[in-house]
Amino acid sequence: MHELSITQSLIGAVIERVGDRQVTGVNLCIGRLSGVLPDAVRFCFEVVSEGTCLAGAALNIDEPKGSGRCRDCGTEFALEDAILLCPCGSADVFVTGGRELTVTSVEVI
Numbered sequence: 314m315h316e317l318s319i320t321q322s323l324i325g326a327v328i329e330r331v332g333d334r335q336v337t338g339v340n341l342c343i344g345r346l347s348g349v350l351p352d353a354v355r356f357c358f359e360v361v362s363e364g365t366c367l368a369g370a371a372l373n374i375d376e377p378k379g380s381g382r383c384r385d386c387g388t389e390f391a392l393e394d395a396i397l398l399c400p401c402g403s404a405d406v407f408v409t410g411g412r413e414l415t416v417t418s419v420e421v422i
């Protein structure tokens with residue numbers, strides 16, 4: 314489960330920033346095309362944060378939809394999954410959104 318190592322590195326990055334202040338909330342942005350499952354991150358967060366300054370913190374996860382633009386016809390459209398195919402039939406599509414995996418903000422006491 315790669316969500317575990319991702320959650321560990323996210324939590325490590327937060328601890329590095331806040332020092333030993335108590336964290337009450339963490340806001341994450343996990344794009345639909347990032348390949349990371351928010352529910353798995355929620356589960357891992359509870360386990361990994363135990364005993365750290367993030368223990369008990371509220372976890373909010375924003376899940377932006379994917380979007381892509383076609384290099385052939387220039388259309389921009391929503392991507393529901395990782396299959397990159399333009400409505401015009403072209404597969405020459407680049408992803409413009411939905412691969413985010415970031416800590417948006419952290420609330421501390």
Ligand SMILES: [Zn+2]
Nearest residue numbers: 383386399401
């Ligand atoms: Zn197209």
